[in-house]
Amino acid sequence: MSFNLAVMLRESRLATPDTACLIYQGRSITYRELDDLSSRFARGLRAKGLGRDDVLAICLPNVPEFVVAYFGALKAGVTLMPLSPLLKATEIAYHLADSGARTLIAFDVFAAEALGAAAAVSGTTVYVVTLAEDGPVPQGTLAFALLLPEGPPDRAELIRGDIEPTSGDDTAVLLYTSGTTGRPKGAELTHFQLYLNCTTSGDLFDVLPGDVSLGALPLFHVYGLSSVLNVSVRYGGTVSLVLRFEAQSVLDQMVRDRVSVIVGVPTMYVALLAADRTGRDLSRLRVGSSGGASMPGEVIREFEKAFGIVILEGYGLSESASTATFNRSADDRRVLSVGKPIWGVELRVADPDDVPLPPGAEHVGEILLRGHNIITRYRNAPDATAEAFRNGWFHTGDLGYLDEDGFLFVVDRKKDLVIRGGYNVYPREVEEVLYTHPAIAEAAVVGRPDERLGEEVVAVVALRSGEAADPDEIIAFCRERMAAYKYPRVVRILDELPKGPSGKIMKKELRCV
Template sequence: MTNLAVILVNSAVARGHQVAVRHDDTALTYAELDDASAGFAAVLQDRGMRPGDRVAMSMPNVPLFPVVYYGILRAGGVVVPMNPLLKAREVAYVLRDCGARVAVAFPLFAEEVARAAAEVGAECLVTEPSAIQDLLTAAEPLSGVVDREDGDPALILYTSGTTGTPKGAELTHGNLVSNTATAAETLLQAGPDDVLFGGLPLFHAFGQTCALNTSVAAGATLTLLPRFDPQRALEVMCRDGVTVFLGVPTMYSALLHAELPDGFDASRLRVAVSGGAAIPVEVLHGFERRFDATVLEGYGLSETSPVASFNHPDRPRKAGSIGMPIRGVEMKLVAGDGCEVGPGEVGEIVIRGENVMKGYFNRPEATAEAVRGGWFHTGDLARVDEDGFYFVVDRKKDLIIRGGYNVYPREVEEVLYEHPAVAEAAVVGVPHAVHGEEVAAVVALREGADATAEEIRAYVKERVAAYKYPRIVTFAAELPKGPTGKILKREIVVTPS
């Protein structure tokens, strides 16, 4: 049996009385989480759900999320997590595309989901927080876990993309069991004494595998924060004795600049994990100095379950690197002609292994374009050094070509983050009549800081080649971000000068 839900069953048997998930004053032990998910599985089966049926869910980071998530899985269903902030039109697209018969919604977001479900002919099942108690007292919870095979789908994650409609990356039970085990055992080295920070959205691959599933597999405690706020995050870290922090670069930057609460104590924090985007080296070192914990950067995508490479805790680390491929995974860099490039050269990251998706749901052409010759083509550009450490340069689509020279935005952004007045920065290309593209920087300043465009431009000019520094510098109160806190460059508009 390969059903991902078995990780919960095993932890419930081994340590049923330990707290599995916490949100402020609400806590569920492993026994309670196991029983409630079995009750929810029975609810779904009573509605005619069969193994392989897709069930969408729209929920924030609350204890009911894992109840529903593992309930769907143990009934043999395929989980289709949705961002709870999606509007009815967007929800309807997902429900129609994946063919979901049931959509589970948290009350706060139920109106949009109900409208979408009615439009496509699906059932909307609204789950109140009090439903946990009802499920615990259900007369006929599902006995055991429905048997699934390695290659059976467990999850469909819709990737936003920058063009076209979202595609559903179909991840199998084998994909997720493998990636979860590696994250728990060799990357985080998590155990029952650990408390993992649950501020990453659980509907996202990073939050699901590295926070929720890893915590459950390790028999640890996951403390949830429904909406990331640096002050609340610091309070949760202190109150619950967080040992493993997981976040995206903007979270680290926010914590680095936040005021510490009175009596703040994060002495139990032993490791922090960054993913989702490249973390500026200056932010990484600043966080380590402030919180006295090692930051380990990794890399992955929805299509890779998500972890593909990591700075392993038992090996030397290189700041600014995404580390090396994890066990069961191969990575290499290829040029446009598909030939592998050597150390120090820039190429596209391609991946194969037990973490790579089954394909895009009902999109054979898109799958064939992304997975060629058994290798998943990521669209990310990187270099690998002589020691085998990978360094992401940028997305292929973000590459700026100025006057025939390649400018990698991340390199310029690293310099911008070193400026004492800069809190956030993004570098993009804008059309230029002579050079083809011009380098532009959009900057958000730290609270109370002051700097002019001329000062920022001069600072970068001193530190990079002449063709790389941003001729255009604009300021914003904050940069647009996605649900995980990742800066969305596609939403940045800079008017060419």
């Protein structure tokens, strides 16, 4: 059966052609305009010889050109490989070599790294998007506009569509995992998986055609691509693109663009909560969603009180096309839980032998998934594929437990578990206590090698603006609130905790602090 994910854009264009699909720095791009631009881009790719079985790499922040390239690649039957624009040349080169991509679209600010990668992988052509419209491109690169041949599609093409007869099982997007446990692996997501995941998620989230979603999550990450962009386009909404997340300016943008939906990671909510909201009309904001990492209960409670909305948590991975579980509504949720499996997804919590565990916080095990949205393989990585897909289930590497009603509680990554003197210490449990300290804005807990105990519990925190606290006081605060084997013996205070491109706190870096 032929199917292409870009049909979402075409259908929304036919339904509401003059509705804004994107808002970028105050300028609207309608569904009609985006559909036409992406069709031109598809023809541009074909003119350069790209088609089925080819991979297009894009290293772009949240700019309209990303969306044009995304839907244009889908229409041309080309697999899109989105990469963080912050990657260095050697990292980009690895992705190019592993994926087979030889066409790369980069942002002019980071063009030097793209050129370095191209030099390392022969046959690579670099196109550049400039921050200033029609600005000059660096030497050795080509302008993005060269992939947009002039001339609108004729009326027959508008009706028939510009979409190649791809199969729903064809790879639409190639997303490389973060690589925190080794070299990044390419998760192959199909047209059908991405379509069904965003359709199911949007239905659960009760997305409305008039919704304006905050596009602060990076589109090169599965959470921003699927849960923000795809969901919005699927339901005819609008995305207010954020080029760079700075809480104060984002609040201004939310007012200007009349944002009604926030989808973000916990650190974004922490930053917005700390920002000055004086005089800003945020009354159109109706709901928030959080994922990417567990959200501290104290942050949820403070944000909901301050902004007057409900935050619904979910859980997913690149390998699950974004969403795997979700809290349905304010009346059907558990604070600190990431909800129940979405339609068509099965979940179990299992012991090391893959035996299902009974409900209860005392039965923590690995989270296993299977369903329509789960990838079937990693590209060029048969051993990693075999390791992840055992006994008919995808092994996430995350630890959690189910309650009696089927709500999932994520405890931690298996690799983040701290074993102190033979006792399991789950960092998230300690972090929840740290977030209740009035002076702490951000917190992360990691393990440090210890000759006597095996590992010691270390807390790394950042303080709220204008607040003061010292390590001994924070240790005492924790000691009063948790068992002796759990509380941190070491506390380090930083100005800000390091974060990755998607806004997650980077515990890997904190282990070196």
